[in-house]
Structures are given as C-alpha cells and as structure tokens.
Amino acid sequence: MTLTYSAKAVLDRIDLADPQLFAEPGHHRVFRLLRDHAPVHWNPQQSEPGFWSVTRYEDCLAVQKDGATFSSAGTNTLGAQRWTGDEGSGRMLTHTDGPRHTELRQLVNRAFTPRAVARLEPYIRSVIRQSLDEALEQGEVDFVDTVALLPVASIAALLGVPQEDWALLLRLTTAAFGSADQDLRTSPSARASAAMAHAQLLLYCQDLMSQRRVSPREDIVTSLVEAQDKGLLDEEGAMLFFDLLLLGGNETTRHGAVGSLIAFMEHPEQWQRLRADRGLLNTAVGEVLRYVSPSQHVLRRAERDVELHGVRIEAGQDVAIWHFSANRDERVFADADRFDIARTHNPHLALGSGPHYCLGAALATMELRLFLDELCERVGSAVMIEPPVRLASTVISGYKHLRVRLLPA
Ligand code: HEM
Known part of the structure; x- marks a missing residue:
C-alpha cells in the first residue's frame, strides 16, 4: 500500500511552534514546502489560539516594516509567555511600538554606532585569539564552548560588566534563552528555568546600577541610571533593558560563529577561498548571516484585519516571521541553499528589518568579521569528531554541541 500526502496534509501535521522540529536539519525542507504551497500558513495550537506564519x-x-499594522508590543517570539503575558510588554525596547520605541532606542543608540563599536576591535580580537589558541592547544573541543565568551565579552564591555562576572552571565543567558531545550534547563520546567535565569540577571543589573549611581562610568549601565534620573525609565525598565541587551547580543552571535564553522567544514572550497583572499571577509559575514540565520523567527500581532496573498489575517492574531526561511527564498537568492562567501546580491533579513532592525548589527557584524579573520589566521582546518547536536529551539538556530579538532594554520 502506498501512502501519499499532499503538501497541505504534510504541513497540517507539523507544529511550527514545536522546538523539536528545529533540532533536525530537515526543517529547511518543511519551510520550502511552506514557501511554495502555503506562504501564509495557519498553525493551530491545542492550548492557545494558534498563529500565522509568513515564510x-x-x-x-x-x-x-509595517510596525503600525503588525505590533511588537505584546511579545516578540512564540513561546510560553505568548498569551499569558510578557513582563516586557509595552515597556521593553523589543516590546514597544511607535514613539515610545524610538524614545527607548535613543537612550542607548550611540553605544552601538559603527564608530563606537570599532573602539572595541582590538579587545574583541584579543578575546578571539585567546579562545582559538586555547582550543588549538586542547586538541579536541566543543566549539560551542570555545566561542561562548566572544559575544559575552563584547556586550559586557559595552554594558560595563566586570570580567570576573562574564562566566556567570554566560550561564544565565544560556539558561534564559535555551530553556525550550530540556538539556539546557536548570529546572524541569522551561518556564521556571527561564524565569529563574532572568530573575538573577535583573538582580545583577540592580546591584551594578547601585554601584554606578555612586561612581558613574562611560558605559551603558551608567546611561540607564542617567535615564532613570531624567524620568525616562523606571528602575525595572532599566533592568529589563540590561537583560535584553545581554540576551539579544549573546546566543545569536555565538551561534552565528558556530554555524559559520559548520558551513565552512561542509564547504571546504569556500574555506580555502576565504583563507586565500581576506578581501572577501565582508561578503563572507553577510553570507554566514544569511545561511546560518541565528535568529529564526520573530512574532508580531495584527492591529487590524489585513490581507496577505488572499489570506485574511484578523486583528489580534499573531504572525510569525521566519527569517531563516526568507533567507533561503529562491525568489530572491540565486541558488539559495548554496553557501557562497562571494555572494554580492545578499539583502538578507538575518538582522531583521524595519523599526526593530537589530540594534547590535554593527557589533555583531564586527564580531563575526574578526572571528573569521582570526580563524583564517590561526586555523588551517577543522575535523568533526561527532555529528553536531542541534538546539531544540524555535528562536535560535544553533547547536548544543559541536565536537571538533582544530588543526593549526
Ligand atoms: C549574529 C548576531 C545577531 C543576530 C542574528 C541578531 C538578530 C536580530 C533580529 C532578527 C532582530 C529583530 C527583532 C525584531 O524584529 O523583533 C534584532 C533586534 C535586536 N538586536 Fe540583534 N542580533 C544579533 C546580534 C545582536 C547584538 C550583538 C546585540 C547587542 C546588544 C543585539 C541587540 C539587539 C536588540 C537590542 C534588538 C532589538 C531592537 C529593537 O527592538 O529596536 N543583537 N536582532
């Protein structure tokens, strides 16, 4: 007996909110089916009202781009807090729209300009060198750990977090972000695990703000204290900001670096090409962002009834925007599944678009450029010891483990 499924029948059986779907590399095929056969797709859910997906x-x-129709104010990802309420709703940068969003962004904008982040270049380069040299010395490593400090050290320097606390913050951000994956939880419940990690991050910020109140410095935490003094933020709002900056900049960049190594191991000719011509570093970073797409989706809520591809989305319904699918859309990217570090037409959406375009874009691209540059300088090749283990997460495209041996250049 043969069993045939139509594309619709296949898609109706898949829950895109299930983190396990993303633990399998085959999820790319599901999203190709969605792009071709159901570009605006309704995903029912058992305990919640369901959501639309655009792919x-x-x-x-x-x-x-249309922040007036598609609001960020409720929550901005699928997950436990979608309908039960998100503490950041209407208060945190990512969870606000319109003038309040602009006001919040202006509080920290100047710390993230290309010129401001360029000042960190020598320091970030030294962090990468140290991590890679240690990995080369150790022989076999889990590369997910090797690159863990790169983003923490970068954002910690901007925030003003002392070096002795980096490891703690790394552990907390991993638990806060990775709680959908049961291996990364600090308690059996995803929600409790994330809540505990966030609570510690908020309290950490509270303590640091008290210190900065007494002795201000040139850092973001001091800017958050000043914003409170000017009545632009309350204390909790400042703590949420800190939590957001740490989380936003951390797992995304880390998994961008991990994903880049996997892409180069799978495409050794691209690796040789980059090593031979570092002039390709900028297009290589763009291609890594497109191909890896560390941020998989963001969520919006329709403010009014609206039609897309003849499908009616009603006011109050949620819409998931799948960046990684957009970045593999054959309608825009020639040979979209090919990893090509010299790709020139590459308007990828890995860093988002519109009013919430990634605040840390200049920092993230600099970190990845320095990472690839130092990798070329120090590492000749990498050998996979075990198949990489993907993270079960709808939010981050990443890996729990990548056991490799790095061989020197
Ligand atoms: C490869 C690394 C990164 C990726 C893939 C990434 C991706 C994104 C995406 C897709 C958004 C849009 C969210 C939305 O539309 O709701 C975003 C926003 C944001 N990103 Fe990044 N990001 C990265 C690195 C960073 C870094 C290093 C920081 C530094 C703190 C950062 C901070 C933020 C913040 C604060 C927002 C919110 C902006 C707003 O709501 O106005 N990101 N990022």
Whole structure:
C-alpha cells in the first residue's frame, strides 16, 4: 500500500511552534514546502489560539516594516509567555511600538554606532585569539564552548560588566534563552528555568546600577541610571533593558560563529577561498548571516484585519516571521541553499528589518568579521569528531554541541 500526502496534509501535521522540529536539519525542507504551497500558513495550537506564519522573503520584509499594522508590543517570539503575558510588554525596547520605541532606542543608540563599536576591535580580537589558541592547544573541543565568551565579552564591555562576572552571565543567558531545550534547563520546567535565569540577571543589573549611581562610568549601565534620573525609565525598565541587551547580543552571535564553522567544514572550497583572499571577509559575514540565520523567527500581532496573498489575517492574531526561511527564498537568492562567501546580491533579513532592525548589527557584524579573520589566521582546518547536536529551539538556530579538532594554520 502506498501512502501519499499532499503538501497541505504534510504541513497540517507539523507544529511550527514545536522546538523539536528545529533540532533536525530537515526543517529547511518543511519551510520550502511552506514557501511554495502555503506562504501564509495557519498553525493551530491545542492550548492557545494558534498563529500565522509568513515564510517568503517579500512577506517577511513587508510584515516587519509595517510596525503600525503588525505590533511588537505584546511579545516578540512564540513561546510560553505568548498569551499569558510578557513582563516586557509595552515597556521593553523589543516590546514597544511607535514613539515610545524610538524614545527607548535613543537612550542607548550611540553605544552601538559603527564608530563606537570599532573602539572595541582590538579587545574583541584579543578575546578571539585567546579562545582559538586555547582550543588549538586542547586538541579536541566543543566549539560551542570555545566561542561562548566572544559575544559575552563584547556586550559586557559595552554594558560595563566586570570580567570576573562574564562566566556567570554566560550561564544565565544560556539558561534564559535555551530553556525550550530540556538539556539546557536548570529546572524541569522551561518556564521556571527561564524565569529563574532572568530573575538573577535583573538582580545583577540592580546591584551594578547601585554601584554606578555612586561612581558613574562611560558605559551603558551608567546611561540607564542617567535615564532613570531624567524620568525616562523606571528602575525595572532599566533592568529589563540590561537583560535584553545581554540576551539579544549573546546566543545569536555565538551561534552565528558556530554555524559559520559548520558551513565552512561542509564547504571546504569556500574555506580555502576565504583563507586565500581576506578581501572577501565582508561578503563572507553577510553570507554566514544569511545561511546560518541565528535568529529564526520573530512574532508580531495584527492591529487590524489585513490581507496577505488572499489570506485574511484578523486583528489580534499573531504572525510569525521566519527569517531563516526568507533567507533561503529562491525568489530572491540565486541558488539559495548554496553557501557562497562571494555572494554580492545578499539583502538578507538575518538582522531583521524595519523599526526593530537589530540594534547590535554593527557589533555583531564586527564580531563575526574578526572571528573569521582570526580563524583564517590561526586555523588551517577543522575535523568533526561527532555529528553536531542541534538546539531544540524555535528562536535560535544553533547547536548544543559541536565536537571538533582544530588543526593549526
Ligand atoms: C549574529 C548576531 C545577531 C543576530 C542574528 C541578531 C538578530 C536580530 C533580529 C532578527 C532582530 C529583530 C527583532 C525584531 O524584529 O523583533 C534584532 C533586534 C535586536 N538586536 Fe540583534 N542580533 C544579533 C546580534 C545582536 C547584538 C550583538 C546585540 C547587542 C546588544 C543585539 C541587540 C539587539 C536588540 C537590542 C534588538 C532589538 C531592537 C529593537 O527592538 O529596536 N543583537 N536582532
């Protein structure tokens, strides 16, 4: 007996909110089916009202750019707090719209300009060198750990977090972000695990702000204290900001670096090409962001009834924007599944678009450029010891483990 499924029948059986789906590399095929056969797709859910998914480039871009129709104010990812309420709603940068969003962004904007982050370049380069040299010395390593300090050290320097606390913050951000994956939880419940990690991060910020109140410095935590003094933020709002900056900048960049090594191991000719011509570093970073797409989706809520591809989205319904799918859309990217570090037409959406475009874009691209540059300088090749283990997460495209041996250049 043969069993045939139509594309619709296949898609109706898949829950895109299930983190396990993303633990399998095959999820790319599911999203190709969605792009081709159901570009605006309704995903029912048992205990919640369900949500729409947009998977084509043009729709992802349009929804993200139209902040007036598609609001960020409720929550911005699928997950436990979607309907039960998110503490950041209407208060945190990512969870606000319109003038309040602009006001919040202006509080920290100047710390993230290309010129401001360029000042960190020598320091970030030294962190990468040290991590890679240690990994080369150790022989076999879990590369997910090797690159863990790169983003923490970078954002910690901007925030003003002392070096002795980096390891603690790394542990907390991993638990806060990775709680959908049961291996990374600090308690059996995803929600409790994330809540405990966030609570510690908030309290950490509270303590640091008390210190900065007494002795201000040139860092973001001091800017958050000043914003409170000017009545632009309350204390909790400042703590949420700190939590957001740490989380936003951490797992995304870390898994961008991990994903880049996997992409180069799978495409050794691209690795040789980059090593032979570092002039390709900038296009290589763009291609890594497109191909890896560390941020998989963001969520918006429709403010009014609206139509997309003849499908009616009602006011109050949620829409998931799948960046990584947009970045593999054959309608925009030639040979979209090919990893090509010299790709020139690459308007990827890995860092989002519209009013919430990644605040840390200049920092993230600099970190990845320095990472690839130092990798070329120090590492000749990498050998996979075990198949990489993917993270079960709808939010981050990443790995729990990547056991490799690095061989020197
Ligand atoms: C490869 C690394 C990174 C990726 C893939 C990434 C991706 C994204 C994406 C897709 C958004 C849009 C969210 C939305 O539309 O709701 C975003 C926003 C944001 N990112 Fe990044 N990001 C990265 C690195 C960073 C870094 C290093 C920071 C530094 C703190 C950062 C901070 C933020 C913040 C604060 C927002 C919110 C902006 C707003 O709501 O106005 N990100 N990021």
